[in-house]
Amino acid sequence: MSVLDPVLEKLHWRLTTIRNTRVGDVMNKKVITLDVSDLLATAARTLVENRINGVVILKEGKPYAVLSSWELLHQSYLESFSDKMDYLRTPLEQLIESPKLHFLKPTDSLDSAARLIIQHGQRTIPVIENEQLVGVISKTDLIKAYHKLLIEAESR
Amino acid sequence: MPKKAAERNEFGEKLAHDLRVIPEVLHNLLAGYFRLETHGWENIPKKGKALIVANHSNAVGYDAFILGYTIHKFLRRVPRTMAHNFWFGDEFRNSFARRYGLFPADLKEGLNQLKKNNLVVIFPEGAEGNFKVSSSMYKLVDFNPGFVPLAIMQRAPVVPAAIIGAEESVYNLAKIDWFKDIIGSSIPLPLNIIPFPVKWKIKFLKPIDFGKYSKKDIKDPRFVKEINQNIRYRIQHEINKEIKDRDLIFK
Numbered sequence: 001m002s003v004l005d006p007v008l009e010k011l012h013w014r015l016t017t018i019r020n021t022r023v024g025d026v027m028n029k030k031v032i033t034l035d036v037s038d039l040l041a042t043a044a045r046t047l048v049e050n051r052i053n054g055v056v057i058l059k060e061g062k063p064y065a066v067l068s069s070w071e072l073l074h075q076s077y078l079e080s081f082s083d084k085m086d087y088l089r090t091p092l093e094q095l096i097e098s099p100k101l102h103f104l105k106p107t108d109s110l111d112s113a114a115r116l117i118i119q120h121g122q123r124t125i126p127v128i129e130n131e132q133l134v135g136v137i138s139k140t141d142l143i144k145a146y147h148k149l150l151i152e153a154e155s156r
Numbered sequence: 157m158p159k160k161a162a163e164r165n166e167f168g169e170k171l172a173h174d175l176r177v178i179p180e181v182l183h184n185l186l187a188g189y190f191r192l193e194t195h196g197w198e199n200i201p202k203k204g205k206a207l208i209v210a211n212h213s214n215a216v217g218y219d220a221f222i223l224g225y226t227i228h229k230f231l232r233r234v235p236r237t238m239a240h241n242f243w244f245g246d247e248f249r250n251s252f253a254r255r256y257g258l259f260p261a262d263l264k265e266g267l268n269q270l271k272k273n274n275l276v277v278i279f280p281e282g283a284e285g286n287f288k289v290s291s292s293m294y295k296l297v298d299f300n301p302g303f304v305p306l307a308i309m310q311r312a313p314v315v316p317a318a319i320i321g322a323e324e325s326v327y328n329l330a331k332i333d334w335f336k337d338i339i340g341s342s343i344p345l346p347l348n349i350i351p352f353p354v355k356w357k358i359k360f361l362k363p364i365d366f367g368k369y370s371k372k373d374i375k376d377p378r379f380v381k382e383i384n385q386n387i388r389y390r391i392q393h394e395i396n397k398e399i400k401d402r403d404l405i406f407k
Binding site: 015074078080082083 | 363364366368369383386389390393
């Protein structure tokens with residue numbers, strides 16, 4: 001037992017730190033948003049230029065949906081035989097048929113973010129406090145947070 | 157419905173005029189038993205030709221039966237269903253199948269049916285999909301691309317249809333390939349012939365118009381393959397979504 005002690009201690013420290021880390025500590029506070037009236041071209045440019053997988057879409061200033069690059073590609077693929085998906089003529093509103101928005105509060109745990117990503121497959125989760133968008137947490141943010149903890153635990 | 161004089165084609169075969177050979181009561185009974193729910197009737201044209209492409213399952217073939225009758229009931233149109241060549245093996249089976257609006261899997265026959273402005277139902281998964289083992293349920297097998305030239309040559313819109321619930325109503329334990337060379341098809345080994353009362357849902361998706369493509373495009377096998385895969389993806393995506401949303405198969 002005595003040999004294992006430092007290993008167990010490190011593990012314990014890691015687990016408690018993860019438990020105590022909140023979404024608010026990890027989230028990205030610089031949120032890239034679009035409006036539902038924006039064109040598909042704007043959405044595509046935003047996604048590729050910033051190298052992100054999802055973007056939060058606002059309607060009348062309030063979070064409305066999350067558009068992922070998969071959804072954009074999916075719809076473009078389905079409409080490949082028609083001209084309905086004209087990138088320069090179609091607003092985002094037409095693309096989002098049934099808006100689904102899963103969000104978290106800054107005080108939620110990291111575990112709840114992981115659960116949400118796995119259960120609903122929504123890889124970009126807006127963080128909302130008092131109906132205001134305060135940040136966004138993505139799959140990459142989550143991996144980065146775990147990685148940071150791993151390094152901190154090693155250096156202890 | 158008044159009986160019409162039997163029309164004969166160039167081979168002297170009687171053609172199906174209506175599907176009222178089996179009483180509609182039987183359809184209503186089965187539809188009630190399965191609590192059949194249908195969506196998207198607006199996607200099927202009321203007049204003129206169209207190609208309905210659906211997924212196939214459950215070994216016995218209740219889905220083809222229900223789909224045909226439902227279309228007849230709601231649209232008052234007799235769909236012509238492309239069936240396995242087994243049903244046209246001899247004179248008896250041939251006349252029997254044709255009375256139910258079935259026609260053999262043949263490009264010429266298909267073109268003929270569309271030319272007459274009929275609704276044509278095709279299960280591109282064929283026997284492979286019908287007899288697939290239940291452990292791989294709701295994973296569509298590769299589509300036979302034969303329907304793509306059919307749609308483009310006749311400029312008929314394609315209406316993909318997703319049938320949900322058929323897989324669980326009859327469980328298929330195995331697919332036996334031993335006699336494939338002799339009778340031209342595998343044999344299923346269903347657990348039950350009388351279906352379980354699973355809730356069924358038939359969804360007709362938005363029609364796809366191939367108006368901007370011509371006969372020249374069909375010569376490219378990559379083109380045909382990708383249209384085929386696109387339609388398979390649509391049906392698979394709809395099925396995945398429906399399965400995720402339902403919590404109990406009997407509800």
